[in-house]
Amino acid sequence: MSPEEARELLPLYALGALTPEERQRVEEALKRYPELWPEARALLEIASELAAGLPPEPLPEGLEARVLRRIRRVRPSWARPLLAAAAALLLVALGYGAYFGLSWTLALGEASTRVLTLVSPEGAPVGRTVVRGDGEALVVLKAPPPPGRVYQGWGLGKGEPVPLSTFRLPLKTFRLPPEAKALAVSLEPPGGSRRPTEILGLPQP
Structure with a gap:
């Protein structure tokens, strides 16, 4: 995995939203490319701060899979910051309900956005x-x-x-x-x- 490929997956890594195989590949990349660690630590801290303030609520069936599929399709030139946002919004969706996180993630593909x-x-x-x-x-x-x-x-x-x-x-x-x-x-x-x-x-x- 190249540094660029690993960097794109770091937001999802911070949320624990990768498959075991993807997570292993990212961790191998972090060992190989130590320059990625500051960004990884920052994303882990953001995920931790967001998670600390969210009350747990039941997750609607199928929501996580739908949001993750949408996030993985967001890969244009400005993808990394928005991928981080979409990953954070997934975390919000897990705590506050489906509409907020899912609506922002889906908005990335709307013509009026x-x-x-x-x-x-x-x-x-x-x-x-x-x-x-x-x-x-x-x-x-x-x-x-x-x-x-x-x-x-x-x-x-x-x-x-x-x-x-x-x-x-x-x-x-x-x-x-x-x-x-x-x-x-x-x-x-x-x-x-x-x-x-x-x-x-x-x-x-």
């Missing part, structure tokens, strides 16, 4: 946003915020940025205001701000 790259002022990609046709948006960032800071979302339209909620995990959903067509993310002090103080990522197609 837009996938935008979040780029820092220096031009480096910091994450992705998925904006559905109904105005729901999903943000997937590469890492949690630094200590003492939080992320904050901003709805972008024709006027001033509209402040949205703050968040700490690198995965967050928003309902965009009607005038907003995309969103940006900033770093803020706890409690958030009325205007962005440090832009982290602006959307690009």
Whole structure:
């Protein structure tokens, strides 16, 4: 298994959603390519944080297989961050019910869904946003915020940025205001701000 192939499977590895054969191959790749370990550890931490906050509920029959089949088909150039998101959403689906996780995973294949790259002022990609046709948006960032800071979302339209909620995990959903067509993310002090103080990522197609 190449480093690229192993990296694509790391989100599912973190959730324990691989077959025994796939898991063994990923673990062999982690031994062969130690540069993959930081990303693997980050995904394991995210999965652990999400799992810690989820109350167990019965899983509808056949849901896990359907979601995993859909996740495995998401392999375009922007696949890795969205694969991580889809894997995390599978975890959410296991705890909170089928509709939330499955609807976001299926939205990746809808024509009305837009996938935008979040780029820092220096031009480096910091994450992705998925904006559905109904105005729901999903943000997937590469890492949690630094200590003492939080992320904050901003709805972008024709006027001033509209402040949205703050968040700490690198995965967050928003309902965009009607005038907003995309969103940006900033770093803020706890409690958030009325205007962005440090832009982290602006959307690009």
